[in-house]
Amino acid sequence: MSSRAHTVCAGGKRAASRRPRGAGLAFPAICALLFVASVAATLAASASMSSMGELPMPGGWSMSTMWTRMCGQTWPRAAASFVGTWTVMTAAMMLPSLVPMLSRYREAVGMGMRERRLALLTLLVGVGYFVVWAALGVAVFALGAALATAELQWQTFARAVPATAGLVVLLAGALQFSKWKMHHLICCRATPELAADAGTAWRYGLCIGIRCGCCCAGLTAMLLVIGMMDLRMMALVTAAITGERVAPDGARFAQVVGVFAIGGGLLLIAQAASGASGG
Numbered sequence: 077m078s079s080r081a082h083t084v085c086a087g088g089k090r091a092a093s094r095r096p097r098g099a100g101l102a103f104p105a106i107c108a109l110l111f112v113a114s115v116a117a118t119l120a121a122s123a124s125m126s127s128m129g130e131l132p133m134p135g136g137w138s139m140s141t142m143w144t145r146m147c148g149q150t151w152p153r154a155a156a157s158f159v160g161t162w163t164v165m166t167a168a169m170m171l172p173s174l175v176p177m178l179s180r181y182r183e184a185v186g187m188g189m190r191e192r193r194l195a196l197l198t199l200l201v202g203v204g205y206f207v208v209w210a211a212l213g214v215a216v217f218a219l220g221a222a223l224a225t226a227e228l229q230w231q232t233f234a235r236a237v238p239a240t241a242g243l244v245v246l247l248a249g250a251l252q253f254s255k256w257k258m259h260h261l262i263c264c265r266a267t268p269e270l271a272a273d274a275g276t277a278w279r280y281g282l283c284i285g286i287r288c289g290c291c292c293a294g295l296t297a298m299l300l301v302i303g304m305m306d307l308r309m310m311a312l313v314t315a316a317i318t319g320e321r322v323a324p325d326g327a328r329f330a331q332v333v334g335v336f337a338i339g340g341g342l343l344l345i346a347q348a349a350s351g352a353s354g355g
Contacts, residue, residue: 264287
């Protein structure tokens, strides 16, 4: 990235204390409305998926129908439906941690700027951020659909899913302690030093979307293997992601989350082993 679009990551150093004039309450009010709307849409999507039921699988678990095509549905339509649900769910989960990042961006570029222009630049950052998550949703659906097809065709593979899910959760917990995780977390918590133009705002949105996706990779994987539309798990992952971004010591908070994830992964593996021996 050019020097004009340089982002300070290492150490989370803050730019000079500059605040946009006339910001008022519009920004937090709009963010609150978007959050409420995305939560409502997520709840509706969860209820819709629950009404469609799940497919019982060998090994004592059930597979969500979101990874398969409905009767008469093409794969592109199935993918579009999934990505729409994924994007709404992502908005509900990520807005609590994205808003502080957008606030820091507004502080960094907004000195002496008209509120309308600042709002446009903030919108470009937000759209760039969610474009990255939507693209990730396409990749997630392709992988999930391929795995679902394999699970439906091979019983041995399907029986290994509960233990594999526990292993994924275990590895996700271990990832919380890694240098890779801490690097991306520092970048997500940093205040940027950026030029105040549309192109830079768009690139910055893409940049923080990629960094956030990397930082949340383990927690996202946990959600996918336990149940993407499980509202309790969604709430826990949302709290974990938000806590990492806003807690005074984000690294320590991430490690505490890692401890619980490792414990949960070991419990899932033990349950899978017990179910296999009992069967």
